[in-house]
Every structure is written in structure tokens, then in C-alpha cells.
Amino acid sequence: MQRIGVFICWCGSNIGGVVDVPAVAREAAKFHGVVYSAEYKYMCSEPGQEMIVSAIKEHRLTGVVVASCSPALHELTFRKNIARAGLNPYMLEMANIREQCSWVHQHEPEKATKKAVDLVRRAVAKARKLEPLFESAIPVTKRALIIGGGIAGIQAALDIADAGNEVVIIEREPTIGGKMVLLDKTFPTLDCSACISTPKMVSAAQHPNIKIYTYAEVEEVKGYIGNFSVTIKQKARSVNSKCTGCGTCWAKCPTKNIPNEFDMGMSTRKAIYIPFPQAVPNRPVIDRERCRQFVKGKCGVCKKFCPTDAIDYEQGDEFVTENVGAILAATGYDLIDWTKIYGEYGYGKYPDVITGLHFERMVNASGPTGGKILRPSDGEQPKTIVFIKCVGSRDEAKAREYCSRACCMYTAKHAHQVLEKIPGSQVVIFYIDVRCAGKAYEEFYLKTLHEGAIYTRGRVSKIYPEGDKLIVKGADTLLGRPVEVVADLVVLATAMIPSAGSADVARTVGFTVDKDGFFQEAHPKLRPVETNTGGVFLAGACQGPKDIPDTVAQASGAAAKIIGLLSHSEIAGEPTISSVNEAICSGCLACQGICPYRAIEPKEIVERLPGKQVTRVVASVNSGLCQGCGACTVACRPGALNLKGFTNEQLLSEVDALCQ
């Protein structure tokens, strides 16, 4: 039999100004199981908490109901409070008579008082059914896994490794570096992107605590916060660890003219290649779909010339398992394929309509044109360049609804670079809005404007070729008239979308994505670098379009969270999780399919029946994975599953108490 104490808070006049608190306390004293009922001005204050502690001791209370603000605010406070008096902290139930009573019914004090009584009755009914709960101790493996070796992954890896933890980076491409190494200069300071990112790549590669798998993918993730077991698929590189990166193989390789992905296809590479000279690791990979040895079965040139016998045509995919305590998803972005969507821009038929990334490679001194801005069609220097912003972004009808955030600034940077590199050039920028929210961003935009970039507010409705020129037809919505520009080159600022394959990463690791496929953070404001899955974190453009400063900031933020997690040798497991009554579990495992966290597994148990032993299968809950949603309890036909802290009995008694 529970002995319940009820404590009603005035919260100054917040509750007391509407609800007749003494009347609620008098009513509460009559409820079944209540042996003590009191009210006080501020229950959460030191004297208020002391009042609860002494009442627990004096009246030998076994359960406590606090009627005050939302449990979201002070449940933890009062749990700690009753623990000080020697009660199990989970023997507390709160009645929310502020946010969900006095504050929403301030004009109806009588009805609000009646409702407060009902809410306290509900809380007492639940309190009568409460059971002590105990937090479990989950051991933590002090290692982190980072999926994606772009600037977000590298930054986080360095931060986590510098704090003394081991880090494993998995990168799908043959090199780490991601998109940042493709870029030329970065806004608003115009420092060279590769010059600031390649040293970080090298630092990561040389760090004693960092292990990098390139040309690798996550195959399977098992386990839970603190204890993940990750199977990594190391794709066959066909080049083993004896390689010194001397470059003889790609110099001798006879298979030429393969479009180089790193240069957006504007340069060529061999069948054995490194993506760019500063690649980390500096170890080539054989493109098996194009290599003559694999396609035709004979060639062997690279193997013949390799001075260290590093070429291995027989190499197969390998699977490696790494045990880690935390996972960071940093899979970055891709640009939307505008050629499938924008017929008015020519579906990609016109070679002189390019994307911002093409432009970045072209304007880059180490790029395919050696830093010269040239028309892809004839290699001539363009004089009039049109930039179109929001291609695929802010376009509900055809593509994505959201703003890609970085385009306003990089387009301003491109315009600046054109005006700087091509004397006498003309730049026309079509925009919807100019969004420059960032430190020194607005100043950069204004500088470009003063340099002579013509900003035209409006969308482009049509691009078509005329001779060797492109006619760009649009509208100037500020002047309210159509505009036609005869352009030599058109650059599209295309939308950022989640990188290809990111949905598979989310599914494999086990967390959710948002409506656009970006990874879903646990809370947009207060938990921006965590997912809803314990121990899994986010950084960079995989969570939403971002520029480099925001990406790096978020990566360091996620790293801080991971370092915090890894600083514990064990963490407390939430006790409000599902449990199985094995005696009545029929082993149907309907719960297994419904569990969104993959926390339920079959387990064999041995039972003794008269004269024999029987082995049968029952459901078993993994306490590290279970997030306490309780969906399994609803699916359970025999009623063998129950959720601690929200049991069927507790919820039914709450319903009964509210409907009296």
C-alpha cells in the first residue's frame, strides 16, 4: 500500500492567481492513498524542497505527487529532491497545473480549479501504481566512428582525437577532403580553400589517434550508445599497402580520357588514378569498370611498372569490424541534378550552361583550365556572364522548397572573381533575394555590387542559343519589365541536396531523415548535433544546407558532445524502457518488426515442465537500444511487454481517474 504525499505549488500568482490552491490541497487529501497534502508558494525553492524531504521522513511517504509546472521543467529537480529523502527518484509523479491549467484557463478560475483537482487525481492514481526504477550502467568504448571524410568529418576527427580518443574515419571516395578541396577561394575572406583544407587532411592522416578507411562504406551497424560494432566494407582498391604513391602506374596507364570526377568531368584521368595531387592517402585506385585488365582481361602495364609490387588485381572487397562508442554522420551534400528538371535552361544540352562547382574548378589555379575562366564549348574567354541563383532551391513547384544558404555568397564571390580576372567583363546576377546573413557577408556582397555586378531581381524563364551566344530571358521584377541578356556563359547556383546514398547510411546506422532527406537532429534548437538515436551525432551539410564556417562550427560542436560521452567509462541507462514478461511471451515477435530502434531480439529460454525441459523463443529487449517509446507494448498480443514508468496499469488508472 502506497503512502502518497501531495504537494501543490502556487508558483507565486502564476498558479495561485487562478487556481484555488488550498481548495485543491483539501480535495487531494481525500484521494485514495494520500496520507499528506500540502501547499506552498514556491515548491521548487529551497524551503519548498525541504518541506517535501521532511514530509517524506515524517509521514513515511512511499510516493510523491508534485502539482506545479510542466514536468519538462522540474521533474528532474523533484526526482533529485525525493532521492535526498531516501525515496527512489522514480516514485514521483507530476501534475501540470501551470502550463496546462492556470495559464490556459486564466479567465475561468472555477473551472481551472476543478481541472486542477482532476489533474492531481490523475497524478495520484498513477502514483499509486508507481514502482521503483533503477538506472543501468552501460560501459562506453572510448572510440568514435566518423562517416564522411569531408571538412566536417576531418574537423570533428581532429577535435576528438586531440582529446585523447581514437577515431575511425570512413570515406566512400578514394581520398578524404570532400567538397571543400574542390573549391577555389572561400567567401568572404577569399582565402584559398585547398590551402586551408589540405593541411587538415594531412593532420588527420598523421594523427596517431586517427585511422582512415578510404574507398570504404558502412556495411552494418550493431549495438547501441557506448557500444557500437560497425562492419566496414573496404572496397577493392587493387593497390595494396606496399604502394609509395610514386605515380609511375598512372603515368604509364594506357587507358586515358576518362572524365575526371574531381574536375566535374572537365579534365581526364587514367584508369588507375588518384583524384587530385594532394589526395590523402596518396595511393591510387583502379577503376575496374574502365581498366583494360578488368574489362578485356589483359594489359598489366601498371603491375609491370610498379617498383614496389603494390598492384593486386586479385584483391577483393574486405570486411573489417570496428568497435566504437559514438558515431558521427558527416556525409555532406551533392548538388541537385538540374538537367533533369530545368528544361527552360536546356536540360544540360548547352555546354556553356554550367554549375557553380564547374565554375569553382575552372577558376581554381590547379583546375582543368589552370585558373582561366573559359567557355566549355570553344575555350574562349567569356565577356558577359550570367549567374542564376536559386536553381532548385526555393522552388516549390519544380524542386526544393528550402534555401540552400551558401549560394548567395558564392555567387557574389564568383562575380567578384569574374570582374577581377576578365577586364571589361559584364556580370548579371538573377536573384530572388540576396541573403547574406553571416559575419562580414553583407560587406562582401556590397563590395561585389560596387565592383559592378548587376543584380537583377527576378527569375530566368528561358535560355536558348543564338549563334555562339546564349540568350537569357528573364524578368526584372523591381522594374516590372522583361530582360534579355546576350551571354557567353551561364552559371547556375544549384540546390544542395543530401549526398547520394545518405538515406542508406541513415537506414544502416538507424536514425531518421527529414522531409528533404537531410538527417534529422534531435531538436532544432537545443540538440542540433544529436540524432534521436543515442550515441549518434550529426555535423555539416548532411543535416541541412550549410557553408564552411557553419559546418566547421557544427563539427566541433558534435565533437564536444562526443568527447563528453567518451569521457565517461560508463553511462547511466534510462530505466523507462520496455521489459518482457517471459512467462507469458508467446515468442510471436510482432514487437520486433514494430520497434523503430531495432531493440528487440529473439532469445532462447529453457523451461522446466513436469518431467522434461523445453526450449522456446521469447522476445528480449536490448536496454541500450530501447528508447522507451512503448510501441512494442501495443503490438504485444499476450500483453507480455510493458513499458516501465508508463505501464498499462498506470495508464489505465490515469484514464479512469480523469474520467470520473
Add this chain to the structure above:
Amino acid sequence: MSIENEAQENWQPNIVGFCCRWCTYAGADLAGISRMNYPPTVRVIRVPCSGRVNPQFIIRALQQGADAVFVSG
């Protein structure tokens, strides 16, 4: 429920709400913080997820006299 029905024209249905603690319950808190108003005949039970709501709970609420039940999460 404890609130007696007033004259027919003032009748307010007694509503039991099952609200997910992460979203709708927090939303109900936000309604309070924003000092929005809704009828006092709405009473909320906090659940860890709308997936926790067994259809039996809804049936029981209706059997016990609730005029309506809403599940939100």
C-alpha cells in the same frame, strides 16, 4: 468527469488527450507559455510516444464517460 454539463448550448465535450511527451505535450506547454486559451474540459495524459497508446486506453476512456479522445504525437 467532474465538470457537470451546463445548459445544452454551453455544452463542452469532455476530452481526454494522449500526448507524446516530445512533441504535442511540449506543444501544450507552449500554448500555456503563450497564454493561449482552450476549454478546461480538455485533459492531457502524458505518454512517451503516440505509439504507446493502446486502442484499449481509448476504448476505456470512452467507456468511462469521455465524450472524445484525441491522440497526438
